Amino acid sequence: MTHLDRILVQTRIALSQRRSPDRLRELERMAADHTPRGFAAALRTAAKTRPAVIAELKKASPSKGLIRPEFDPAWLAQSLERGGAACLSVLTDEPFFQGSLRNLEIASQSVKLPCLRKDFIVDEFQIVEARAHRADAILLIVAALTDAELKTLRAAAKAAELDVLCEVHDREELARALDLGCEMFGVNSRNLRTFEVNTAEAEKLAELLPADAVRVAESGIGSAADIQRMTAAGYNAFLIGESLMRKDDPGDALAALLKPQLVAAE
Numbered sequence: 001m002t003h004l005d006r007i008l009v010q011t012r013i014a015l016s017q018r019r020s021p022d023r024l025r026e027l028e029r030m031a032a033d034h035t036p037r038g039f040a041a042a043l044r045t046a047a048k049t050r051p052a053v054i055a056e057l058k059k060a061s062p063s064k065g066l067i068r069p070e071f072d073p074a075w076l077a078q079s080l081e082r083g084g085a086a087c088l089s090v091l092t093d094e095p096f097f098q099g100s101l102r103n104l105e106i107a108s109q110s111v112k113l114p115c116l117r118k119d120f121i122v123d124e125f126q127i128v129e130a131r132a133h134r135a136d137a138i139l140l141i142v143a144a145l146t147d148a149e150l151k152t153l154r155a156a157a158k159a160a161e162l163d164v165l166c167e168v169h170d171r172e173e174l175a176r177a178l179d180l181g182c183e184m185f186g187v188n189s190r191n192l193r194t195f196e197v198n199t200a201e202a203e204k205l206a207e208l209l210p211a212d213a214v215r216v217a218e219s220g221i222g223s224a225a226d227i228q229r230m231t232a233a234g235y236n237a238f239l240i241g242e243s244l245m246r247k248d249d250p251g252d253a254l255a256a257l258l259k260p261q262l263v264a265a266e
């Protein structure tokens with residue numbers, strides 16, 4: 001069994017324990033109170049003047065363990081907004097990443113930035129949950145889903161007015177994602193089956209992404225040089241978690257990361 005398989009088994013068990021017709025009705029009421037802010041649009045706007053960064057609120061991960069013990073989602077979200085993030089990503093998986101839907105809701109209500117629900121989405125119920133807890137976009141991981149599931153979940157996200165970040169790791173997954181006709185592609189340098197990070201492979205994949213799509217480089221980004229390298233490869237957005245979360249003030253760290261690029265753009 002791969003790491004991803006283990007995570008998906010847990011995801012389905014937890015889902016079966018919390019879903020019910022009553023809960024769904026309650027979530028639908030909550031979802032109606034949130035008007036999604038354009039996630040893809042915010043990235044496109046930011047990318048015109050600077051590297052568009054999706055800053056990730058990540059307390060822990062299965063590969064690294066505890067990353068940020070003192071975790072205050074409102075404070076983190078505001079810090080990252082001040083530091084120049086274009087969007088936020090909030091981990092909501094509990095067993096492996098110590099995230100929560102509550103964290104998503106708090107972060108989203110603390111800032112103007114559009115927020116992504118970062119989780120292993122396998123069911124439409126989780127899309128209703130996402131909007132109910134004030135997400136503006138969801139992640140769909142191609143490695144975790146069949147073509148039929150991808151199609152159904154993408155349609156459900158569209159119906160809920162949430163943008164979709166479609167995540168791939170290799171050529172085969174990208175071919176499947178292209179068939180889906182997504183607006184935003186994320187290439188994860190981390191293989192979710194083994195947790196190994198290979199940014200060289202992600203650099204090569206960039207040229208296969210549609211020119212008019214939002215092209216997000218994911219994982220293992222920690223320096224201005226990393227952003228420059230991925231920009232040269234063809235990415236126009238960057239998903240950054242751990243390297244920011246390990247800093248006392250992640251927003252200051254992000255501002256420092258963006259500074260050389262802003263000067264270069266002048």
Ligand SMILES: O=P(O)(O)OC[C@@H](O)[C@@H](O)c1c[nH]c2ccccc12
Nearest residue numbers: 188218219220221239240241242243
């Ligand atoms: O912390 P990093 O190396 O900056 O990576 C962030 C993000 O790419 C990573 O958290 C991630 C990418 N895809 C995922 C899918 C599920 C959980 C987590 C992820």
